[in-house]
Amino acid sequence: MYRDRALAMYPHICGRCGREFSGKRLRELTVHHKDHDHDNNPPDGGNWELLCIYCHDMEHQRDLDDEDYGLETQADDRDPSSTYRPFAALKDLLKEKE
Secondary structure, eight states: OHHHHHHHHSOSBOTTTOOBOOGGGGGGEEEEETTSOTTOOOTTOTTEEEEEHHHHHHHHHHHHHHHHTTOOOOGGGSOOSOOOOTTTTHHHHHHHHO
16 A cells, blocks of 8 residues: 555655654554545655654644635645754765765
């Protein structure tokens, strides 16, 4: 299933809050479809992001709130809740090892 593929492809870190998950707590990490289309599961995982259950719920609640207030939902245009970027310098670190 796509959750297993996403967990194999991506680090076990929530894309919003930056918390790291392992062991029993790994079950709290979910796959979020960026375009909200659960049938869009490209092999490269380009439509997925790992979110903890709390951030995932908040993401979907925002969409429901937007609908309730008649606002246009633009999930992809939103700033992430967290400014923490655990892999921001990964490319440079990998270059140093070469």
